[in-house]
Amino acid sequence: MLPLVGTSRLAASLRTIQSRSSYRRCLTTLGLRREDPTRIWERRTALTPEAVKQLLDEQNSGGKTKLKVEVESCLRRCFPDARYAEIGATIVPALSKDADVVLGIKEPPLEDVHRLVKSGDGDGKDRKWMMFSHTHKGQAYNTPLLAAFLSPTLGQTLIDHELLTAPSVGKDGKETRKRVAAFGWYAGAVGAGEALSMTGLALLKRGISSPLLHLPRPYSSGTLDDFKASLRRCGQIVRSSPPSSMGKSGPIVIGLTGRGNVSTGAEAMLNELGVQWVNSEDLASLKDTATNKIYACLITPQSYFVGEDGSPYDRERYYSSPGKYKSMFTERATNIETLQIAPHLTTIINGVGWSSRFPRTMTNDDLRSLISSAGGKQKLVAVQDVTCDKEGGFQFVNKFTTIDEPYCEGPGGILISSIDILPTELAADASTHFSSKILPLVRRALFPNVKEGDVAQETDTLQRAMIVSDGQLTADHQWLGGPVQAWKGKTSPLTGQSDSISVEQTTQRSGGxxxxxxxxxxxxxxxxxxxxxxxxxxxxxxxxxxxxxxxxxxxxxxxxxxxxxxxxxxxxxxxxxxxxxxxxxxxxxxxxxxxxxxxxxxxxxxxxxxxxxxxxxxxxxxxxxxxxxxxxxxxxxxGIDSMAAMRILDRVKREGKQVTSFVSWCGGLPELSASNVPLRYKFSWSPKAVLTAAQNDAHFKWDDQIVTVPGKELLKRHFPSVRLWDDLPLEGLANRDSMPYASKYGLGEVGGLTNLFRGTLRYQGFSTLLDSFRRLGLLRSDTLKTVPDSWESFLLATAGRELNHSGVLSPGDLPGIMRDVLGSKQANETVEALQWLSLVPASSPSTLPIPNLRAPVPIDLFAHLLSHKLAYSPGERDTCLLHHSFTLSDPQLRSQQEVTASLLCYGxxxxxxxxxxxxxxxxxxxxxxxxxxxxxxxxxxxxxxxxxxxxxxxxxxxxxxxxxxxx
CATH class of the missing domain: 3.40.50.720 (NAD(P)-binding Rossmann-like Domain)
Incomplete structure (x- = not known):
């Protein structure tokens, strides 16, 4: 591994810009790079002339010159060299070694980096590089670039724009980190423009002329304002067209996925066009509507992702277990409310990124099915993948396209576009936006002690974005040393010759x-x-x-x-x-x-x-x-349960005995003194797993009978008294499928066992009360129609739906309804618990706000409430309990023997x-x-x-x- 850089060292890197020798200058130099000339469409700049002028005016006022700006000459840049020269920048054919900060958009050619950082030339210059380096994820193609900034090179610091983040408070009140400088909005805006233009051409290939055919592509408009004006003119032409101008194909319908900056930019352009927004459930009804309107739909995951077990989309479960979901984008699920999406769309604009652990929105098979079911005349004619995930969420997007060759033809004649530098089509506007965001951080990198702005936050933002500091990988990116050393083992980044460093030698040097x-x-x-x-x-x-x-x-x-x-x-x-x-x-x-x-x-x-x-x-x-x-x-x-069982079974086997019964109990509970709360249970993690487990199907053998318990009956059919420890009033629930443990543990054939059972321990009262909560709808996983505005209205909504109550329930209705459903005794206990949880009016109402979820799912809301109401207090302990009970037979002695294994562990x-x-x-x-x-x-x-x-x-x-x- 390469040497580790600590936080203090990062701070020092920001505070000082000086050489390692006696060489010092009073003048600080900013070098503004031209972008790689092989990227012919890359016309953006990291700082506009106006931003450069602001920096120069700030630092060079009062007759004192502190800052020099070098701008590499570039005839493709969206702002000409003359604009920079006019405001006092120096236009140079190539940046000099005076540059203290080298600023660009994307990664530079490797030879340009080598020219400035080559070691051994006596320069010894500390220098900061700011760019989208595309190295922090270990991208193999840029390993040589990363290696160029590392030892034996001296004093280089690499700051990645993608990692520049600052604190931000989300809608849920939680603090997150948000990107400071990005082009996502412009990618979405330009992507929408490309999608509309491509749709016009795709329809023409179908023999249909639409006003979109004459919509100029974003780059030909020059500016965002001009492009918006073109969209508005096109929208007016659409609305003035005859209602049936597009024949039997129906109106143009555009589907937009995602809710991030990309989708927001696309949505803004569609609004300029004047689209009529519809919900996904309205798509099927658009077939026969007038064609002098263009419709658009924000497509949410709830409308097409379903669990493999048929359950509706649940955001928390989806992100924790994406493999348990599948996409119904091209078809409709038969058992829940998902809709056909793709068959009703003319164009798809995709703004959702994808990784391999998530299900695809549309697979190749989905597309073939869509085309086949329509006899090759499917409505879908264009797909714009703004995210550029090759073979990703839309698997058939299998190649990248370019601005000069913006689309390729896919199956069924569908036009597909996947351009990875969309913002550069509106280069001046995108650069102006980016420049305004990056300017304070460039100032901070140049002059760490400048008083303008938020010193602490800007310094912290730059520190977090450092991949390399002073020629060494920072702590967050230390793992990149392995790939760099592996690459060095093949080729030296400075000499191009074989290097003697290898991964194995690096390991040996770390002490083995x-x-x-x-x-x-x-x-x-x-x-x-x-x-x-x-x-x-x-x-x-x-x-x-x-x-x-x-x-x-x-x-x-x-x-x-x-x-x-x-x-x-x-x-x-x-x-x-x-x-x-x-x-x-x-x-x-x-x-x-x-x-x-x-x-x-x-x-x-x-x-x-x-x-x-x-x-x-x-x-x-x-x-x-x-x-x-x-x-x-x-x-x-x-884990421990299986290990303890195997230790006993190892002895059983050695002694030639046989197991005739195996019963196992395990559970995590609060210490008894901390259990005087509803459910007699407390949570240190999210309660949802506990609530879900209490509704799983169970399968076991008990008293020589095979028993199957449906999940909805599990709580009702609990074991009311499990006597394992004299001072612990325990009950139990069957734990899923016990039958496979006969072979896992080597217990013999299931037929030879009287009992084969694994259960979960709880304190007495847990199951009955939780079952009451279940019968009031609090454990359901389908979405409520409306978002409740209080915990009391939440309970009324779930109970009314669960009990099929006509009309709107009021708090006064609940006691009577619960007595009818639960019986008087259990109703009284349940009401007391609900009062304690602030789900019904109580003397001290809850101050916990109800989460404002777009898709209010009862089990999620209830879990959120329990995580706060039933949390451990300071000084309270939890306990883990395990108890195995074996019955053994000795064939030779014709006798039976009881063996137990117990664990009682306190936190x-x-x-x-x-x-x-x-x-x-x-x-x-x-x-x-x-x-x-x-x-x-x-x-x-x-x-x-x-x-x-x-x-x-x-x-x-x-x-x-x-x-x-x-x-």
Whole structure:
């Protein structure tokens, strides 16, 4: 790895601009680059002449010259050289080595960088480079560019425009980071213009002449105002056309996806055209409407994404488990309210980015089906992919197009456009917008101590955007050292000759430490980091999209580092995996298969705490062929439960006995003293998983009978008393499908077992009350028709819908209705709980605002309420409980024997019991893999002695002990 740069060093880089020798100048120089001449359409500039003049006037007032601006001569730039010369800039054929800050839009030609940074020439010049470098995701094609800024080059700092972010408060009141300088709006605006122009041509190919045919393309308008005027004129012509001017094809209908800056820009241009906006449910009815209107529709994910189980779109579930969703963009789902979208559109403008873990909006098969069902005369004639995701959300977009060749012809004669430099068609306007945003940061980079603007925020913004500082990778981008060194092993960026540095040699120089990559930095990460950090022969990299959270686990540990990583970025994940020896994933389970594929490709082992899914199991053969172990189920449940069972079963097998019954219980609960609340339960994480699990189907064997419990009956058919610990009043719920554990644990045939059961523990009263909440509609996953304005109106809306109540419920109706539905005793208890939760009028109403969700889903709103109302208070502890009960038979002695295994673990002030039992178990198992103590390969759980024996022993050393009793 390359040397790590700390925060103080970043700040120092911003505060000083000076040479490493005695060479000093009082004059600071800004160099404004011309863009790569091979990009013939790239006419943008990072600073307009007006912005340059503002800088010069600020710094050179009072007869004192502090700033010089060099502008590389460029005849293609949207502002001519003369404009810059007029305001005092120096026009140069190439930037001089005096440049302290080199500013451009996109990455420069490599030879231009080498000319200014070549080491060994005695220059020793500190210099900042600001650009969209396209390196921070590990883009392989720009590795030579990144390497040019790194040691042995001296004093170079690379600041990436894409990483310039500042705090922003979202609609939900949460602070996020928002891009400071970007071209997304202009990409959308120009993309809409290209889509409209292409639609006119596509319709002409169908034998239809429309006013769009004469709409000038954005670049030929010259300015945004002129282009808007062209759109308005075109719209007037459309509206004055005969109502049936386009024959039987119906009106032009444009579908726009996305709600970010790209889509906002496109929407603004469609408004200039004068489109009539409709909802997705109105699309089918437009077929016979007049054609002297152009219709447009903002297409939301709710209208075409559905769960694979037929459930409606849920935003939180979609982003956490995108693999469980599919697109119905070209057809209609039969069981829920999704609509046909694509068959009713003339044109699609796509403003939604895509990564491989998400379902595609339209696949190649979808398009073929659309064309086939219409006999080759489908309404869809044009697709403009503003995001330029090749074979992405729209799979048939399989090539990039250019401004001079803006479209290609796809299946069914559909015209397809995917231009990656759309904003440059309105270069002057786009540059003016960008220049206004970047100017304060350029000023701060040139003069770190200048008093204008927000000093702290601008400095912080520049620090976060640094990929390289003083010739070294910054902490957030340290992982890029691996790809750079691998590239250097083939070619030197400065000499073009073979370089002796290799990845293996770099590893040896770091002391030969075992490299563990920890994906995720959530609540169980802390205990896991403690385990890894205790090993002097392990170097841990915590990779997370929440860098501040990841850094909180580093503390003062020299063997632990944190990096920023978007798991949706396949290139970045691949590089991070390649630089590790063992990968440990705390990501949501649906993300594991994609990570596992990278592990297989690079020959790295993977350890997780999640159940082995069918998707993971399908990778078994590939993992074995590449000598890779994909080890799952190394947490608490699953994890410690299986390990404890396997330890007992190992002895059972050695003693020649047989299992005739297996019953297992596990649960995470508040300590009994903290359970005096509704549900007798508290949440340290999102409650939605608990609410969802309480509605899963269950399948098990009990008293020699196979039992199946539908999810809607699970709470009602709970086990009211589970006596395991004398002082704990427990009840239980069946936990999904217990039947596969006969083969997983080697228990024998299901027919030979009296009981085969796995259950979840709760305190008594949980199931009955939660079932009452379910019967009031609070656990439903479909969307309410209206957004409730209070928690009380939320309950009235869910209850009224669930009970099919005619009219509008009032608070006074609820007690009587609940007595009819629940019975008097349960109704009274439920009302008390609802009052405590502020869902019905109480003496102290809730001050928690109800989230303003576009799609109000009851289970999401209820989970949000519970996460606040039933959160742990300071000083309260949680507890994890595990209890196995085996009945054994001895064929020789013809006797039976009872064996139990129990765990009762409490949290403390430092960590919760759940985070310890999951995080440390995962870490101990991963270290056994890293140490080469697990020889098994392929996809498996902790069922092998090489895993469970050592992991349980390590847990016992820290006080997490599973106690066995053999009668």
């Amino acid at each position: 430490k075992k490299k563990v990559l920890l994906l995720g930095s959530g609540l169980v990460a802390g205990p896991a980091v403690e385990v890894f950090a205790s090993r002097p022969d392990v170097h841990l990299v915590i990779a997370s999209n929440n860098l501040s959270e990841a850094r909180s686990h580093v503390k003062d540990r020299s063997s632990v580092e944190a990096i920023s990583l978007d798991v949706g970025d396949e290139v970045a994940v691949s590089e991070a995996v390649a630089a590790s020896d063992v990968v440990v994933s705390l990501l949501p389970a649906p993300m594991h298969p994609q990570v596992a594929k990278h592990c297989i490709n690079h020959g790295k082992h993977l350890v997780t705490a999640s159940y082995v899914s069918p998707e993971m199991k399908s990778l078994d053969q590939a993992a074995k062929e590449n000598d890779v172990l994909l080890l799952g189920e190394c947490g608490l449940d699953p 403390d002030d430092n960590a919760s019991a759940m985070s310890v039992t999951v995080g440390k178990t995962l870490a101990f198992a991963a270290l056994r893999v890293a140490d080469g103590l697990v020889r098994q390969r392929g996809v498996t759980g902790p069922y092998d002695r090489e895993v469970w024996e050592g992991t349980l022993a390590s847990l016992e050393e820290i006080g997490v002990v599973v106690e066995e009793t053999w009668s």
